[in-house]
Amino acid sequence: MNYSRWTPFLFLAPALAGLAVFRFAPIVVAGAGSFSGMTLTGALEFAGLENYRWLLTDPAFWDSLRITLIFNLIINPLQLALAFLLAMLIFQPGRGIWVYRTLLVLPMAVSTGLSAVLFKLVLDPNLGPLNGILEWAGIGAQPFYRAAEQAMGTLIGIATWKGAGYWMLFLLAGLHAIPASVQEAAMIDGATPWQRFRLVTLPLMRRPMAFVLVADTAINFLFFAPVYILTGGGPNGATSVLMFEAYRSAFTFSDIGRALAISSFLLAILAVIIVLEFRLMRSPEDRR
Amino acid sequence: MTDPLAPSPLMAMLRYGLLSVLAFCVAAPLAWLCLASLSPQSEIFQPVSDFSWSGLIPSRLTLENYRALMQTDFPMAAKNSAIVALATVVCGLVVNAMAGFAFAAFDFRGKTLLFVLVVASFMMPFEAIVLPLYVMIRAFGWVNSYQALIVPEIANGMIIFLFRQFFASIPKDYYEAARIDGASWGYIFLRIALPLSWPTVATASLMLFLAQWDSFFWPVVAASDPDYAVIQVAIARNINFEQTNWGGLFSSTNLAIVLGTIPFLLTQRLYVRSLVAGGIK
Amino acid sequence: MSTMSVRSLTKSFGRTEILRGIDLDVAAGEFVALVGPSGCGKSTLLRLIAGLEGASGGRIEIGGRDVTRLPPKGRDVAMVFQNYALYPHLTVGANMGFSLKLRGTPKRKIDAMVREAAAVLGLDALLERYPGQLSGGQRQRVATGRAIVRNPALFLFDEPLSNLDAKLRVEMRTQIKALHQRLQVTTIYVTHDQIEAMTMADRVVVMRAGRIEQQGAPLELYDRPANAFVAGFLGSPSMNFLEGRIEGGAVALADGTRLPAPGGAAEGRRVLWGMRPEDIEIGGEGMPAQVEVVEPTGPDTQLAVRIGGQAATVLLRRRAVLHPGEQIRLSPAAERIHLFDAETGSRL
Numbered sequence A: 001m002n003y004s005r006w007t008p009f010l011f012l013a014p015a016l017a018g019l020a021v022f023r024f025a026p027i028v029v030a031g032a033g034s035f036s037g038m039t040l041t042g043a044l045e046f047a048g049l050e051n052y053r054w055l056l057t058d059p060a061f062w063d064s065l066r067i068t069l070i071f072n073l074i075i076n077p078l079q080l081a082l083a084f085l086l087a088m089l090i091f092q093p094g095r096g097i098w099v100y101r102t103l104l105v106l107p108m109a110v111s112t113g114l115s116a117v118l119f120k121l122v123l124d125p126n127l128g129p130l131n132g133i134l135e136w137a138g139i140g141a142q143p144f145y146r147a148a149e150q151a152m153g154t155l156i157g158i159a160t161w162k163g164a165g166y167w168m169l170f171l172l173a174g175l176h177a178i179p180a181s182v183q184e185a186a187m188i189d190g191a192t193p194w195q196r197f198r199l200v201t202l203p204l205m206r207r208p209m210a211f212v213l214v215a216d217t218a219i220n221f222l223f224f225a226p227v228y229i230l231t232g233g234g235p236n237g238a239t240s241v242l243m244f245e246a247y248r249s250a251f252t253f254s255d256i257g258r259a260l261a262i263s264s265f266l267l268a269i270l271a272v273i274i275v276l277e278f279r280l281m282r283s284p285e286d287r288r
Numbered sequence B: 001m002t003d004p005l006a007p008s009p010l011m012a013m014l015r016y017g018l019l020s021v022l023a024f025c026v027a028a029p030l031a032w033l034c035l036a037s038l039s040p041q042s043e044i045f046q047p048v049s050d051f052s053w054s055g056l057i058p059s060r061l062t063l064e065n066y067r068a069l070m071q072t073d074f075p076m077a078a079k080n081s082a083i084v085a086l087a088t089v090v091c092g093l094v095v096n097a098m099a100g101f102a103f104a105a106f107d108f109r110g111k112t113l114l115f116v117l118v119v120a121s122f123m124m125p126f127e128a129i130v131l132p133l134y135v136m137i138r139a140f141g142w143v144n145s146y147q148a149l150i151v152p153e154i155a156n157g158m159i160i161f162l163f164r165q166f167f168a169s170i171p172k173d174y175y176e177a178a179r180i181d182g183a184s185w186g187y188i189f190l191r192i193a194l195p196l197s198w199p200t201v202a203t204a205s206l207m208l209f210l211a212q213w214d215s216f217f218w219p220v221v222a223a224s225d226p227d228y229a230v231i232q233v234a235i236a237r238n239i240n241f242e243q244t245n246w247g248g249l250f251s252s253t254n255l256a257i258v259l260g261t262i263p264f265l266l267t268q269r270l271y272v273r274s275l276v277a278g279g280i281k
Numbered sequence C: 001m002s003t004m005s006v007r008s009l010t011k012s013f014g015r016t017e018i019l020r021g022i023d024l025d026v027a028a029g030e031f032v033a034l035v036g037p038s039g040c041g042k043s044t045l046l047r048l049i050a051g052l053e054g055a056s057g058g059r060i061e062i063g064g065r066d067v068t069r070l071p072p073k074g075r076d077v078a079m080v081f082q083n084y085a086l087y088p089h090l091t092v093g094a095n096m097g098f099s100l101k102l103r104g105t106p107k108r109k110i111d112a113m114v115r116e117a118a119a120v121l122g123l124d125a126l127l128e129r130y131p132g133q134l135s136g137g138q139r140q141r142v143a144t145g146r147a148i149v150r151n152p153a154l155f156l157f158d159e160p161l162s163n164l165d166a167k168l169r170v171e172m173r174t175q176i177k178a179l180h181q182r183l184q185v186t187t188i189y190v191t192h193d194q195i196e197a198m199t200m201a202d203r204v205v206v207m208r209a210g211r212i213e214q215q216g217a218p219l220e221l222y223d224r225p226a227n228a229f230v231a232g233f234l235g236s237p238s239m240n241f242l243e244g245r246i247e248g249g250a251v252a253l254a255d256g257t258r259l260p261a262p263g264g265a266a267e268g269r270r271v272l273w274g275m276r277p278e279d280i281e282i283g284g285e286g287m288p289a290q291v292e293v294v295e296p297t298g299p300d301t302q303l304a305v306r307i308g309g310q311a312a313t314v315l316l317r318r319r320a321v322l323h324p325g326e327q328i329r330l331s332p333a334a335e336r337i338h339l340f341d342a343e344t345g346s347r348l
Ligand SMILES: Nc1ncnc2c1ncn2[C@@H]1O[C@H](COP(=O)(O)OP(=O)(O)OP(=O)(O)O)[C@@H](O)[C@H]1O
Pocket: C013, C018, C036, C037, C038, C039, C040, C041, C042, C043, C044, C045, C192
């Protein structure tokens, strides 16, 4: 077709400039900044590996890393399993199923911040209805996000409330992508429903499940808003995930260098995750 | 006669039972918030010690909490949210649709690499770069301003991807025919490609809106000043600092949730389809 | 190898009745081809027999056993799907052995049985491959192999060759036929391709709009179709029908052209005069016709002609030098004339 060599770039320029400045440049800034000492007033000096040395000898960082890992090791498989259960329940057509489906995905439109606020009210130790119900049921009121032992579980619960339906959508699409005739062939081959699930559905869902696991992990490594709103990293540092630790470094301790070092660390983890994701997206079944 | 494929009544009961329980868990907090925000101030909370189920139902429905909102910082926050959302959606549509069009309609050097970068940019959640971006914005002198909230969210890899997918599905003959008739590429984009893509425009608008709506970390960092705070930030600040005006808190939270879910419910089908398409293929 | 029978079988989806009372008996070892226009319910009938769909009424027996309410698992049938429906995540060998594995057959035995079936179909070299790495023809053979490996009571084929190119189709047709002769498993075979039906089947069943129109040996159906629908459906190019009225022992067309007719039809009756294109010759004292199009195909010559203003086709088994517009005379083979009632379409 006829167009000048520059036409494509005229169309691309605004978007590419935006992505370059607001998506890719910050990565460079994080990397460069992590080698500098910088305070919130903006004074900047080269500090070499100082920030990393500090970080690696800082027990608070290791605690935070441990908390982030534990959080991810629990929440990602949990959300995947729940999302898969939901997808299986919703998949077959049925009377009124669309109502359930809509209800289950509704929280994805409630912003993360608002859902944290919502649960702060629901779980309020003195006035929240959930504790009222627990009292009524004879279980007794629980401290939830106010106790070190329960805070992490509470945050996981809130994030799952918001996320399970969202991830279900991807698994649902995966289920729809399995040809009906393959399931029918399995029935004719004599498979019981359980055998069909285990030997046909599950192996054919590996790709969508891997996608959900990887994409969910990417998001949960950066978990922030509910920590900020509900626990402030506490009680006793029990929920001080890395992203919150980075935020605190910058805004509580005015230690931008440390904040950027943590950001760089998270970006490196994300880079690995994104490579995994690209692997998954490239050539589906036909690789075999 | 029984269908050999039909699930047994027991399985169907189990299925609907389980779904009902799960859907209840999802919907109950929202329903409670909604009811509570419509009840008189004095009834909003019942102390845990004398809980009763009937206490969850307001004795009368009233809008007094919503009227009280007018005296709070909510109208300001709503205005900020509206400005930010509108500007992001409008600019985001134009900028990303143009890029998507370029990827679909043209061949140029470095196309594959650029597209990989676009895709990579939306696989990286925005939260990852909030702090370094803050350092940059501060250097620009943009802290506590609308542009700090709007400009970084305009270019969006996911939206570029969506538009590319759509424009690539239009046969190139369309464009070629117009070219032969003497149309400029700008004209082809505005008058031929864009009007055809309205379903993508609809989903992209919702996605840009929800991206703004869902963001929390960035607005907290970049524009926490009450003059620029968006709704979710204003509400979060209220719950942490002034836990006295319960009525205002409940009504504003509920209003904010409703504002986010209604556009979602209206465009659910289109939106879900594009979302999943972007994720899996 | 077992018998299969279907009694007054009906099936509705919602309020639309798709099968309207099907009666069909298939003898042990018989090869039955099911043909009919698109949407007439062939696949539905097959899926009902397989148990993939529940019957709305009637009864299905396999090997004398009532299976109407059994799930597919309890029916001991094997099915080859139009799109093959291979398990994409399993190798060819595992695809073929899947049903055996589900029944808990020992691994050694599965291997032996898969190997044997693979040898029959020439799949030996492909056992370790995945379906995604196979050509269409190879996939088709794997699907067939998956069906034969477990030696079922009944084979069901739903247009198994329709996704193959013409040459492969002929090849696979022969292979499936040979397979049937060797295994003698009762087979029901749905096809769009009447050559397939005619060449492979012991019996052809013609369906229309959820009913069986006629069934019988292929040539019997070809030579004595019970009605104009079956007559027109079987044979390619299809039978010519000229509409006229019985007058004095012959069929008179609207313009007065008289066509020879076998005796017996009542005077004045409106009829369809049927004649297969290959049963007409040029020359003699036959009826006048005008050539419109000449289509030489190599061995044959096909003519589009007009007889008394009505369109007809003539298939000459030779080359013929003819030109559009030319007036010719046509002599139909008298003993191959079919007469059908013009209203009901049934044979007279
Ligand atoms: N699950 C279903 N729900 C509703 N209608 C259906 C369903 N399955 C089939 N039908 C309808 O039943 C009719 C018969 O379908 P069927 O697939 O049996 O036709 P067929 O004879 O196999 O056609 P073809 O030669 O095109 O494969 C069609 O009109 C079809 O639309």
